[in-house]
Amino acid sequence: MQTFVDALKFIADNPGLFWEKTIDHLTLSGAAVAVALVIAIPLGVWLGHIHRGSFIAINAANIGRALPSLALISIGLGILGVGFLNVLVAMVILAVPPMLTNAYVAVDGVDQDAVEAARGMGMTPLQVLLHVELPLALPLLFAGIRTSTVYVIATAALASIAGGKSLGDIILNQPTYGFAGVIGGAIAVAALAFAAEGVFALVQRAVTPRGLRDERAGRLIGPAIEGV
Amino acid sequence: MNGGDLSAQGPVIPKFQEGSECIRENGQFCWGWFQSNFDSVFVPRIVEHIELTVIAVGIGLVIALVAALFAYRYGWFDTPFTIFSGFLYTIPSLALFQLLVPITGLSWTSAEIALVSYTLLILFRNILTGLRDVPDEVKEAARGMGLTSGQMLTRVELPLAMPAIMAGIRIATVTTISLTTVAAFIGAGGLGQPIFNALQGGFKTQFVASGVLAVLLALVADGALVILQRVLTPWARARVRTA
Numbered sequence: 001m002q003t004f005v006d007a008l009k010f011i012a013d014n015p016g017l018f019w020e021k022t023i024d025h026l027t028l029s030g031a032a033v034a035v036a037l038v039i040a041i042p043l044g045v046w047l048g049h050i051h052r053g054s055f056i057a058i059n060a061a062n063i064g065r066a067l068p069s070l071a072l073i074s075i076g077l078g079i080l081g082v083g084f085l086n087v088l089v090a091m092v093i094l095a096v097p098p099m100l101t102n103a104y105v106a107v108d109g110v111d112q113d114a115v116e117a118a119r120g121m122g123m124t125p126l127q128v129l130l131h132v133e134l135p136l137a138l139p140l141l142f143a144g145i146r147t148s149t150v151y152v153i154a155t156a157a158l159a160s161i162a163g164g165k166s167l168g169d170i171i172l173n174q175p176t177y178g179f180a181g182v183i184g185g186a187i188a189v190a191a192l193a194f195a196a197e198g199v200f201a202l203v204q205r206a207v208t209p210r211g212l213r214d215e216r217a218g219r220l221i222g223p224a225i226e227g228v
Numbered sequence: 229m230n231g232g233d234l235s236a237q238g239p240v241i242p243k244f245q246e247g248s249e250c251i252r253e254n255g256q257f258c259w260g261w262f263q264s265n266f267d268s269v270f271v272p273r274i275v276e277h278i279e280l281t282v283i284a285v286g287i288g289l290v291i292a293l294v295a296a297l298f299a300y301r302y303g304w305f306d307t308p309f310t311i312f313s314g315f316l317y318t319i320p321s322l323a324l325f326q327l328l329v330p331i332t333g334l335s336w337t338s339a340e341i342a343l344v345s346y347t348l349l350i351l352f353r354n355i356l357t358g359l360r361d362v363p364d365e366v367k368e369a370a371r372g373m374g375l376t377s378g379q380m381l382t383r384v385e386l387p388l389a390m391p392a393i394m395a396g397i398r399i400a401t402v403t404t405i406s407l408t409t410v411a412a413f414i415g416a417g418g419l420g421q422p423i424f425n426a427l428q429g430g431f432k433t434q435f436v437a438s439g440v441l442a443v444l445l446a447l448v449a450d451g452a453l454v455i456l457q458r459v460l461t462p463w464a465r466a467r468v469r470t471a
Contacts, residue, residue, distance in 0.1 A: 075443075077435040161427055182326055193323075
């Protein structure tokens with residue numbers, strides 16, 4: 001227990017260090033999530049809209065899960081060397097699959113009666129996508145972004161071995177920060193993951209259309225692990 | 229430290245190796261070095277990696293199965309256990325491994341506790357969902373045939389839940405293989421160890437080889453479990469349940 005007290009004391013004594021590393025951590029994570037969003041969401045939504053490519057979209061999640069984050073960073077160290085690019089590439093590769101799969105499943109799974117009705121009202125395919133499919137798909141789509149983001153925040157800690165700046169710098173640098181620092185860093189990373197999870201849960205609730213809230217509430221607890 | 233020992237400052241030439249050109253220039257992947265060091269550097273790590281994974285998934289399965297059966301009978305248990313295991317699942321691996329060090333030391337035990345705690349949410353959710361998805365008509369029929377609740381569980385409910393359970397085991401195994409690489413940071417061995425060892429000297433071949441082997445291990449395990457899933461649940465082949 002004393003160790004944890006020391007660790008908290010270390011955090012309290014070094015607010016500047018933790019603030020700086022937390023900002024670095026969030027910047028790195030934010031960059032990876034942003035790149036992954038641009039790649040995964042349009043592709044997943046489009047595939048879901050045309051109901052094609054289920055094989056790719058579903059298996060993306062399976063393959064993505066099979067890629068150990070540390071292994072990707074390590075391969076990147078050998079091929080791309082130390083630095084931001086290596087880390088970013090590894091984190092984007094990890095962040096894309098959950099987003100892609102969820103975006104696909106979300107749009108593909110929209111109630112076809114609703115889509116038919118919208119079409120019957122004379123909506124163009126684009127209007128159907130924007131006014132019907134996307135709003136109904138939003139909760140599940142967002143769940144994918146949430147899973148990816150929490151995953152990326154966890155991975156950013158490891159990125160520090162390859163020159164990505166993050167709270168991992170503190171955890172992995174016992175010679176400089178001592179054992180209290182290592183544990184302090186670990187506490188900070190865990191706290192950051194919980195904070196992200198909490199914020200995303202709130203946003204997810206906010207973006208869920210009111211009519212869907214009760215019906216889907218049960219499915220949206222926790223990360224989307226069953227492949228949805 | 230293992231055969232991949234590198235002197236901390238010097239050139240990145242592994243010991244006992246008359247440096248080939250590739251090694252002297254620290255090429256991206258020196259096939260010759262990999263071949264001659266595979267048995268000594270990587271094989272023991274692969275074995276450790278598999279051991280850590282199998283034990284973690286095994287213990288996790290026992291805990292999750294008990295919890296899921298309990299939650300299946302007593303519905304109120306579902307939410308608290310989901311929140312508890314979800315809480316564990318959210319803690320980043322590097323942090324959880326380190327946080328256990330003051331409690332259980334730089335040890336194999338710390339690694340296993342962390343690895344087991346990551347399997348719980350996945351296995352619990354999948355087992356419980358599988359059990360709950362057993363159609364009511366089937367249960368009625370079984371009850372009508374005079375099966376006791378114990379017989380119902382072992383002969384009807386668990387077999388019908390098998391595809392979902394196997395899907396859970398598959399996800400849990402692959403996730404654990406991935407997280408086990410991180411366990412090397414607290415000295416638990418596995419394929420993360422050569423990565424960790426190579427950090428000091430920056431020997432590229434060792435980075436690439438360890439990383440690729442870890443990815444291959446995960447993919448092979450995933451494939452093997454898909455095959456096992458099909459063998460165990462031949463009736464489910466028609467409605468494939470991709471996890």
